[in-house]
Structure formats: structure tokens, C-alpha cells
Amino acid sequence: MEFIDVLNARHSARAFTREPIPEDRLQRVLERAAAAPSWSNTQPYQIALAQGADLAALGDELSERFERLAPLQRAPAWKKALAAVRRSPALPDGDFRPVIKYPDDLQPRRVATGKGLYRHLGIGRDDKQARHQQMAANFRFFGAPTALFLFVHKGLGVYSVLDAGIFLQTLMLAATDEGLASCAQGALGLWRSPLEKRFRIPRHYQLLCGVSLGFAADQPVNRFRPEKLPVSELMIPRRER
Numbered sequence: 001m002e003f004i005d006v007l008n009a010r011h012s013a014r015a016f017t018r019e020p021i022p023e024d025r026l027q028r029v030l031e032r033a034a035a036a037p038s039w040s041n042t043q044p045y046q047i048a049l050a051q052g053a054d055l056a057a058l059g060d061e062l063s064e065r066f067e068r069l070a071p072l073q074r075a076p077a078w079k080k081a082l083a084a085v086r087r088s089p090a091l092p093d094g095d096f097r098p099v100i101k102y103p104d105d106l107q108p109r110r111v112a113t114g115k116g117l118y119r120h121l122g123i124g125r126d127d128k129q130a131r132h133q134q135m136a137a138n139f140r141f142f143g144a145p146t147a148l149f150l151f152v153h154k155g156l157g158v159y160s161v162l163d164a165g166i167f168l169q170t171l172m173l174a175a176t177d178e179g180l181a182s183c184a185q186g187a188l189g190l191w192r193s194p195l196e197k198r199f200r201i202p203r204h205y206q207l208l209c210g211v212s213l214g215f216a217a218d219q220p221v222n223r224f225r226p227e228k229l230p231v232s233e234l235m236i237p238r239r240e241r
């Protein structure tokens, strides 16, 4: 594909076919991602790759945790505190705190994107069940045959997170070039322990997020394209002298 076509074609897919990714295509995607630039070429990230029975088992475990977490999120503070004291497995045990309250200036963008997706899917404001199901689909990897979990080295702080972001985008663009769809998922960073059971993760690597990969299913959700800001809104104005 032409580079510009790859850029334009990449979008977050939230419905995948079960078709497995051919080994050689997945390998090329990973090799291209591994060529991404990083701080002093330290490449301070590692990935855990899950497919087949491993991925299905992970999906079961993450989904179960999510189903136990969801009611807790709406529960009064004392119930949350009790769950914390009892070290309930429903509570996230990821390495980074999930964003609970968005900053005032970013919240409207988040809401516009969320509302846009639900409107696109015909899900009403009060249809809590459908909204829940859409969120729950994250933990089944939207049906994808492959998921990658991205870990960053603790020792470089924000710089390893920056490098991981570049790696992730390189990976998603390389996937697009191979005819594959992707969805980066912060939701897959909520629980570390299910991954610990299946992978020998170095202690100094922190779980950042996941990304589902596969072939896009022909479903309406995959035709959703959230609006992006015009470049002018990203520009910091010069001071008048």
C-alpha cells in the first residue's frame, strides 16, 4: 500500500473475524514494529502475544473480572473500600491507575467520541445493557484471533511510555499494510495477574495496554470514524509582542 493509504486506512476496529493471522504476516508486522525509534535506542518495551486456547482462557478470565468490577463501579464508597480491604480479584491490579476523572478540557472530546460511537450503533442514552456489552467486548478482544500486551520498562518512566506509543503506532500501521485491522486497548491494561499466570513477565516491566489484531469483520461498528481536531486547534498560539 502507499504510505498515505496506510495512514488513511488505519482505524480502531471493534469487530474481527475469527480467521487466524497467517504466521508470516504477523511476523512481518512484529519485525516492522521492532524497527521503531526509541530513546537512545533502548527499546524499553516487551510484548506478550496471546492466540488460540491461551487467548480464549485470558478472555474468560478478563471477562469474569470485568463482570464483577462493573457493579462495583456503581457501588457506594463503603462497598468499594470493603472490596479493596478484601483484595477482591475484581479490582484492577494493573500497573498504572485507570483514568477515573478526565481533565475538564479533555472530557468533552471523550464524551463526543463515546456518544458518537453509541449513536453510530443506534445505542440509546439509557440503554445500559447495550453500553455494558460494548465495553465487555473489549475483554473478548472484539473477537480477534490475536492480542498483544505491551509492557514498558519501569526505569525510564514517561520516556518508555513515549517509546511504547511509537512502537504501538508503528505496529498498527504495519498491520494495516498487511491487510490487518487493530484496536489499541487501555482496557487490556486493567489486570496484570491473568497475564502473570501465563507469561514470565520481568518484574521491572509494567503493563501499559493491549492491542487486538486480526481481520476486520464487515460490521457497522467498523465504519465508525470519530472526528479529529483540526490542526489549528493543536497549535499553541504565539505571544503577541
Ligand SMILES: Cc1cc2nc3c(=O)[nH]c(=O)nc-3n(C[C@H](O)[C@H](O)[C@H](O)COP(=O)(O)O)c2cc1C
Residues within 6 Å of the ligand: 010, 011, 012, 013, 014, 113, 138, 183, 184, 185, 186, 187, 188, 209, 224, 225, 226
Ligand atoms: C492507548 C490507547 C488505548 C485505547 N483504549 C481503547 C479501549 O480500551 N477500548 C476501545 O474500544 N478503544 C480504545 N482505543 C481506541 C480509541 O478509542 C481510538 O483510537 C480513538 O477513538 C480514535 O479512533 P481511531 O483509532 O479509529 O482513529 C484506544 C486507543 C489508544 C491509542
